[in-house]
Amino acid sequence: MEFTEYVREQRPSLLRFATVLTGQAWLADDVVSDVLGRAFERWDHIDSLARPHAYVRRMIVNDYLSWRRRLLRTTPTSDIERSSTATADSSEQYAERDAMIGRLRRLPRRQRAAVVLRYYAGLPDAEIAAELGCRTSTVRSQISRALTTLRITEEAPSMTSIPEER
Template sequence: MEAVVVGSEVGVALPSFDEWVAARGPALLRLAYTLTGDAADAEDVVQEALSRALPRWSRISSVEDPDAYVRRMVVNAHVSWWRRFRRRESPAPSVTPAGVVEAPGVLFDESRRLWMACQALPEVQRTAVVLRYYEQLEYAEIAALTGVREGSVRSRVSRGLATLRASYPREETDD
């Protein structure tokens, strides 16, 4: 990027919305996918956030961290989507046919089992765990992003991990 004069300071040229989306869109889609658990829903959430960001891009691109700002918009769009979904639909607790026995390596590999355990977490815990370990954000950043106190974020992450450990036990190895 080239240097431009912003007021009396020399700054960096701000990227256009299209350039920014081309560079950061895949990361936003990955975040949304880990929050929703479904590719189509993730695309909808990102589309919603980006459609709200476009008319405000001149203001958003001038903030200190536009990535964090739009990530927050994705999280908010997901929460709004989830609240609407929860009021309309009641998902079935399990789609595994009765009588089917889950055997290691037959129906589910380890990553699929872990993904299912993550999907079973309550929404606020899954969001906190995803932002902490998938997006590698600090607790303070997650608190700012989700609009809750840092202690609540720590609690949600801790409870989410405890639930994951209980539902996804490690196999003991003989050493």
């Protein structure tokens, strides 16, 4: 696939992933632009891989977790973050969702990345561990800690019998 073709097709989904990861659309835009810039320089190599898209997504995670990105703490004030689409009958639900976005934003970056890779990208723990460069048990403990901070309880599963004639 040509680089320009890849960008045209996949940029929106990369931008969505990066926004969920970083919590801010302007920062996601910055990260995706930087990553695509670097991907362009090595596109022949990336295109020859089995899953180029997964590789670019991993570049985004690494960029977000990098020292360079942590050192830049500028926040543009002109960005419009909040939509005013809340209506009276479901405002409570919106409030809960916005509070969740706020709690997500305050998570340590690695915990956030682990949560997003499991619950948004749907990766198994072993792949998350490979992507973050740590052990599977570390991924589990980070997610468990993050869920406590996010105040999420996963309801206990339930068990029922299946009739014989199955």
